[in-house]
Amino acid sequence: MVSKYAIFVIRRLIGSLIAVFAIATFNFFLFRVLPGNPIELLFRSPTLTPQQIRALEEQFGLNKPMLQQFVIYLYNFFTGNYGISFYYRVPVINVLIPRLVNSLILLLPASLAAIAFGIFTGMYAAWKRGTKVDVSILTAAMGLYSLPSFWVGGLLILCSLFYLKLPVSGMFTYGSVYPDVWTYLEDFLKHFILPFITLTLITYGEFTIIIRNCMVDVLTEDYIKLAIAQGTPTLRLLSRNALKNAMLPTISIIAINLGLIVAGAVLTETVFAWPGVGRLIYEAIIHRDYPILQGAFIIITISVVAANFIADMLYGYLDPRVRH
Amino acid sequence: MNVKPMLQSLSEFWRVYRENKLGMAGLIIIVVYVIIAILAPYITFHNPSETNPSKVFLPPNKDYWFGTNEVGQDLYALNIYGTRISLIVGFLAALVATFIGTTIGLVSGYYGGLLDEILMRTTDFFLVIPPLVLMIVVGAILGPSMTNAILIIGMLSWSPTARVVRSMTLSVKERPFIESAKAIGASDFTIIFKHILPNVMPAIWANMTLAVSTAIFSYAAMIFLGVGDVNDVSWGMILHYAFTSGALSAGMWWYFVPPGLFIVLLTFAFVLVGYSLEELFNPKLRRF
Numbered sequence: 299m300v301s302k303y304a305i306f307v308i309r310r311l312i313g314s315l316i317a318v319f320a321i322a323t324f325n326f327f328l329f330r331v332l333p334g335n336p337i338e339l340l341f342r343s344p345t346l347t348p349q350q351i352r353a354l355e356e357q358f359g360l361n362k363p364m365l366q367q368f369v370i371y372l373y374n375f376f377t378g379n380y381g382i383s384f385y386y387r388v389p390v391i392n393v394l395i396p397r398l399v400n401s402l403i404l405l406l407p408a409s410l411a412a413i414a415f416g417i418f419t420g421m422y423a424a425w426k427r428g429t430k431v432d433v434s435i436l437t438a439a440m441g442l443y444s445l446p447s448f449w450v451g452g453l454l455i456l457c458s459l460f461y462l463k464l465p466v467s468g469m470f471t472y473g474s475v476y477p478d479v480w481t482y483l484e485d486f487l488k489h490f491i492l493p494f495i496t497l498t499l500i501t502y503g504e505f506t507i508i509i510r511n512c513m514v515d516v517l518t519e520d521y522i523k524l525a526i527a528q529g530t531p532t533l534r535l536l537s538r539n540a541l542k543n544a545m546l547p548t549i550s551i552i553a554i555n556l557g558l559i560v561a562g563a564v565l566t567e568t569v570f571a572w573p574g575v576g577r578l579i580y581e582a583i584i585h586r587d588y589p590i591l592q593g594a595f596i597i598i599t600i601s602v603v604a605a606n607f608i609a610d611m612l613y614g615y616l617d618p619r620v621r622h
Numbered sequence: 623m624n625v626k627p628m629l630q631s632l633s634e635f636w637r638v639y640r641e642n643k644l645g646m647a648g649l650i651i652i653v654v655y656v657i658i659a660i661l662a663p664y665i666t667f668h669n670p671s672e673t674n675p676s677k678v679f680l681p682p683n684k685d686y687w688f689g690t691n692e693v694g695q696d697l698y699a700l701n702i703y704g705t706r707i708s709l710i711v712g713f714l715a716a717l718v719a720t721f722i723g724t725t726i727g728l729v730s731g732y733y734g735g736l737l738d739e740i741l742m743r744t745t746d747f748f749l750v751i752p753p754l755v756l757m758i759v760v761g762a763i764l765g766p767s768m769t770n771a772i773l774i775i776g777m778l779s780w781s782p783t784a785r786v787v788r789s790m791t792l793s794v795k796e797r798p799f800i801e802s803a804k805a806i807g808a809s810d811f812t813i814i815f816k817h818i819l820p821n822v823m824p825a826i827w828a829n830m831t832l833a834v835s836t837a838i839f840s841y842a843a844m845i846f847l848g849v850g851d852v853n854d855v856s857w858g859m860i861l862h863y864a865f866t867s868g869a870l871s872a873g874m875w876w877y878f879v880p881p882g883l884f885i886v887l888l889t890f891a892f893v894l895v896g897y898s899l900e901e902l903f904n905p906k907l908r909r910f
Binding site: 316317320321328329433437440441443444445446448449452453455456459460466554556557558560561564565568569579580583584588591592594595598599602603606 | 644743746747749750751752753754755756758759760762763835839842843846847848849861864865870871873875878879881882885886889890893894897
C-alpha cells in the first residue's frame with residue numbers, strides 16, 4: 299500500500315513539475331515575445347547606466363538567439379534568479395519572499411475561517427435541502443460570492459472611518475516603537491482584522507455553495523438512507539457519515555477554485571495596503587516594474603500549483619481509490 | 623434541428639424557467655440594466671465627461687444625485703453610463719470564452735486520445751493559474767484598450783466551459799443516435815455540430831451566464847488596479863479614482879458605494895440566472 303501511494307505521489311509530482319515548466323515557458327513568451335514586451339522597454343528606462351544595460355544583456359542573454367535565450371532563461375527560472383527590480387534596485391527574489399510570507403499570514407487564517415464557517419452553513423443547508431432555509435442560505439451565499447473584494451474592503455474602510463476607528467492601511471503603524479510583545483501583537487491584530495474579515499467574507503459564500511452541493515450529493519447515497527433508517531442521531535450522521543465523504547470532493551473543488559481566492563487576496567491586499575504579493579503587483583503596475591510583475595506572477599502560479607499538489611496528496615491519502 | 627421543434631423546446635423551457643423565482647428575479651434585474659444602458663442619455667442630466675473645476679467633491683444634492691468627483695464630473699451620470707461598458711465587455715468577453723471553451727470541449731470529447739490529453743492538460747493549466755493575476759499581467763504588458771480587455775478576459779476564462787462541454791460530449795457521443803448517424807456516413811463535422819452540440823447547448827448557456835458575471839467582475843477588478851483604459855467610463859474606473867484620489871480614505875461614501883452596488887447587483891443577477899439554468903438541466907441539484 300505504501301509503495302502504491304509513493305507511485306501516486308511521484309506521478310503527481312511529475313505532473314506538477316510539467317505545470318511549472320509550462321508556466322516558465324508561458325512567462326517567457328509573455329515577457330519576451332509579445333509585441334512591446336518589457337525586455338524591449340527595459341532598455342528605454344532612463345534610470346539605467348550603459349554598464350547596467352550591458353550587465354543585464356549578459357545576464358539574460360539578450361544578445362543571443364531566441365532558443366539560447368530560452369535555455370538561459372530556464373536556468374535563471376529554476377535557480378530563482380528573476381532579475382533586479384527597476385524600483386527597489388535589489389534582486390526580485392529578495393523582495394518577493396517576505397511579501398509572500400505576509401500574504402500567507404493573511405490568506406491562510408482567512409481561508410481556514412471561511413472553510414470552517416462554510417462547512418457549518420453548507421452542511422446545514424444540505425440537510426434542510428429544498429426548504430426555505432436552504433434557499434435563503436444559498437441565495438445569501440451567491441450574494442457574498444458576487445461581492446467584489448475591493449469594494450467590500452472599501453466599505454469596511456468607510457465603516458472604520460465613521461465607527462470602528464481601526465487602522466485601514468498596512469500591517470503595523472508606521473514608525474512605532476513597541477515597549478513589549480503584547481503591544482506589538484495588539485497593533486498587528488488591529489491592522490489584521492479588517493482585511494481578514496474582507497477575505498473571509500468573500501470566500502465564505504463560495505465555500506458554502508461548494509460544500510452544500512457536495513453534501514447534497516452524499517446525502518442522497520444509500521448508506522445515508524440506511525443510517526437514517528437505523529435511527530442514527532442527526533448530528534452524528536452529519537459529522538461522521540456524511541461530512542467525511544463530502545470532504546473529499548470539497549478538497550479538490552477548493553483546490554481548483556484557489557485562483558479565485560488568490561484574486562480576492564490580491565484585491566484585498568491592494569485596498570488595505572497589506573504588504574503582500576498582491577499589493578506588490580499593484581505597486582509594480584504603477585511603477586512599471588516589470589521584473590517584479592514577472593516575479594510576482596511566477597511566485598503566485600507556483601504557489602497555486604504547489605497547493606494543488608498538496609490537495610492531491612491529501613486526496614490520495616484519504617481516498618485509496620484515486621491512487622490507481 | 624429544424625426551426626419548429628426548437629421553438630417548441632424554447633417555449634417548453636420558458637414554461638419551466640418561469641417557475642424558478644430566483645432565476646426570474648435575476649432575469650428581470652438584467653433586463654432593467656439593459657434598459658438603463660440604452661436610455662442612459664435620457665435619464666441623466668449632465669454629460670458624464672463634462673468637468674467643472676468649481677464643483678469638485680460635492681456631496682449628493684438635488685442637482686448631482688451622487689455628488690461629483692475630483693474634476694467636477696457628475697457621479698450619477700458616470701454610474702449610469704458605466705452600465706454600457708460593463709454590459710458590452712461582460713457579454714463579448716463571455717462570448718469569446720464560450721466560443722473557445724465549447725470548441726475545445728467538443729473536439730476534445732469527441733476525438734479523445736492524444737488530442738484530448740493535450741487539450742485537457744492545457745485546460746487544467748488555465749484552470750489552475752489564477753485568472754485575475756494572469757489578466758493583470760497580460761493587460762499590463764499589452765497596454766490599455768477595451769478590445770484588449772475583452773480578448774484577455776475571454777481568452778483566459780474558457781477553461782470551465784471546456785471542462786463541462788467535454789464531459790457532456792463524452793456521454794452524448796455514446797448514445798445510439800450518434801452511432802446511427804455514423805452508420806449512415808455523416809461526417810465528423812455534422813455529428814459534432816448538428817447532433818452533439820444541440821444536446822450540450824443547455825450546459826453552454828448556464829456556463830455562459832456565469833462567464834458574463836465573471837467577466838464583469840474581472841473587468842472592474844482590472845480597471846480598479848489601473849490595468850486597462852481608465853478613461854472609458856465604467857464602474858471599475860469610478861472605483862479606481864475613488865481609491866486613488868483619496869476620496870475613499872476621506873470618507874466620501876457617495877463616491878465609492880454606488881458603482882460597487884451596480885456591480886454587485888448585476889453579477890448577482892447573472893449568477894442567479896446561471897445557477898437556475900444549471901439546476902434546470904442538472905436535476906440532481908434541483909431543490910424543489
